[in-house]
Structures are given as C-alpha cells and as structure tokens.
Amino acid sequence: MSTPEPRAVENRYARRDSNADAQRYSLYANAAALQAQQERLRAMAALWRAHGWDNLVDRPLLEVGCGSGGNLLDLLRLGALPGQLTGIELLPERATVARAALPEPVRIVQGDACTTPITDGSQQAVLAFTVFSSLLDPGYRQQFARTLWRWVAPGGGVLVYDFVVNNPHNADVRKVPADELRALFPEARLHARRLTLAPPVARRLPAPLIGAASLLLHPLRTHRLTWAVKPR
Known part of the structure; x- marks a missing residue:
C-alpha cells in the first residue's frame, strides 16, 4: 500500500539537510534567494494591483505550506492586517x-490542509508557494487544488508560485506545467508571470548582477507565479 501523500511529504522533508536548506534559502546569507524574494514580491503586488486591489487591508489571506512564516511576514509588509492572515x-x-516569528493575531494551523476546517468562500487569496511541486501523487494534487478553490471567495483567487522545470538534483519535487494548472483550476482565469533566475546560475553571480541577469536571461527563469481568479 502506498504512503498517504501528507506522510510521504513529511518523510521526504525528513531526508533533507536542514542546515544546507537554511543557508540556501537565507535572505541574509544568500543574495540569490533575496533577489528571488524581491522579484516575487514585485510581481505579486503587480498582479493584485492589476486585479483592482488598491491595498490588502481587510482582505482575508491564507497561505498553505507557510513554512517558518516568511511569506506571511511579506504580506504584512505589503499592508495586510495580522488578524486577517x-x-x-x-x-x-x-x-x-512561524508562530514565534509572527504577531499573535496571525492564525497558524499545523496539519494537513485538506483536513483543516476553513470556511468555504472565506478567503480573498490562498497562496501555495512551491507546494504543488512537493505533491507527487496526482490524485492528492487534485484534491489539494479543489480544497484551495473551495476556500476562495468569488472574485478572489489562488496564487501559485512553483517550478516550471524539473530539478535534476532533487527527485522529491516535480514541475507544475501551465497545462496542469489549467486542469487543476478549470474554472479559473489564469494570469501568469515567469520568474526566478535558475538558482544554480544566480548563486554563481555577484550580487549586483543577479537582477539584471534575471531580466536578460528570461529562458533561464525556473518558476512561474500564477494568479488563478475565481469568477464572481
């Protein structure tokens, strides 16, 4: 019998080198990670402004796979209110x-998203950053997408940031092609931007050159930010 996907994800993360991950994704120690975060924030704000959101005040926002809370901190910096996160x-x-890093009004839930009691239609945006690529079971990916879609209010959306190419050095993740996103969210209007210079390339560059290289080397961008909007 196969291992249920949430347990399989836990097992895959348990195999990873947590110290290496801390250095690889540290915004303080890794200029490539900092550039990727800043580029993603600019793109996220641009997508939401184009969607007609002048600000994030009083908008309920939820992140699945929030990790240690970095993206939720970014939402606070963009103007979201702690009690709405x-x-x-x-x-x-x-x-x-995450609980220790974030203000007390931010709600942190530990567990499987598909069994978390979130009211249908209660969220303006649900974020899933490099989550779908960690779900290797196709059936669970579909269940996960249906769950997130239920939570979104009409006129809101699911914001997905994930790999568009496979990582040859990491068999624990699988790319999320645009066609699959369309199949996972068949009712959505999709707005997408290609982002993030391939990290192995970015890490080899001097910090001042990473941003310019990301603009110039568009084919070497490895991720896509997709805003899947639910019709009103």
Missing part, C-alpha cells in the same frame, strides 16, 4: 517557528 503548515517544527 492564516498560515497552514504540515511540519510541526516549521509551524512552531
């Missing part, structure tokens, strides 16, 4: 770090 994280140790 929810983070769901499967791994207990990461949920604990």
Whole structure:
C-alpha cells in the first residue's frame, strides 16, 4: 500500500539537510534567494494591483505550506492586517517557528490542509508557494487544488508560485506545467508571470548582477507565479 501523500511529504522533508536548506534559502546569507524574494514580491503586488486591489487591508489571506512564516511576514509588509492572515503548515517544527516569528493575531494551523476546517468562500487569496511541486501523487494534487478553490471567495483567487522545470538534483519535487494548472483550476482565469533566475546560475553571480541577469536571461527563469481568479 502506498504512503498517504501528507506522510510521504513529511518523510521526504525528513531526508533533507536542514542546515544546507537554511543557508540556501537565507535572505541574509544568500543574495540569490533575496533577489528571488524581491522579484516575487514585485510581481505579486503587480498582479493584485492589476486585479483592482488598491491595498490588502481587510482582505482575508491564507497561505498553505507557510513554512517558518516568511511569506506571511511579506504580506504584512505589503499592508495586510495580522488578524486577517492564516498560515497552514504540515511540519510541526516549521509551524512552531512561524508562530514565534509572527504577531499573535496571525492564525497558524499545523496539519494537513485538506483536513483543516476553513470556511468555504472565506478567503480573498490562498497562496501555495512551491507546494504543488512537493505533491507527487496526482490524485492528492487534485484534491489539494479543489480544497484551495473551495476556500476562495468569488472574485478572489489562488496564487501559485512553483517550478516550471524539473530539478535534476532533487527527485522529491516535480514541475507544475501551465497545462496542469489549467486542469487543476478549470474554472479559473489564469494570469501568469515567469520568474526566478535558475538558482544554480544566480548563486554563481555577484550580487549586483543577479537582477539584471534575471531580466536578460528570461529562458533561464525556473518558476512561474500564477494568479488563478475565481469568477464572481
């Protein structure tokens, strides 16, 4: 019998080198990670402004797979209110770090998103950043997408940031092609932007050159930010 997908994800993360991950994704120590975060924030704000959102005040926002809370902190910096934010994280140790890092009104839930009691239609946006690529079971990917879609209010959307290419050095993740996103969210209007210079390339560059290289080397961008909008 195959391992249920949430447990399989836990097992895959348990195999990873947490110290190496901390260095690889540190905004302080890794200029490539900082550039990717800033580029993603600019694109996210641009997508939402184009959607007609002048600000994030009083908009309920939820992130699935919130990790240690970095993206939720970014939402606060963009103007979201703590009491309107929810983070769901499967791994207990990461949920604990997020709880310590974020203001108390931010709700942090530890567990499987598909069994978390979130009211249907209650969220203006649901974020899933490099989550779908970690779900290797196609059936669970579909269940996960249906769950997130239920939570979104009409006129809101699901914001997906994920790989568009496979990582040859990491068999624990799988790319999320545009065609698959269309199949996962068949009712949505999709607005997408290609982002993030391939990290192995970006890490080799001097920090001042990473941003310019990301603009010039568009074919080497490895991720896509997709805003899947639910019709009103």
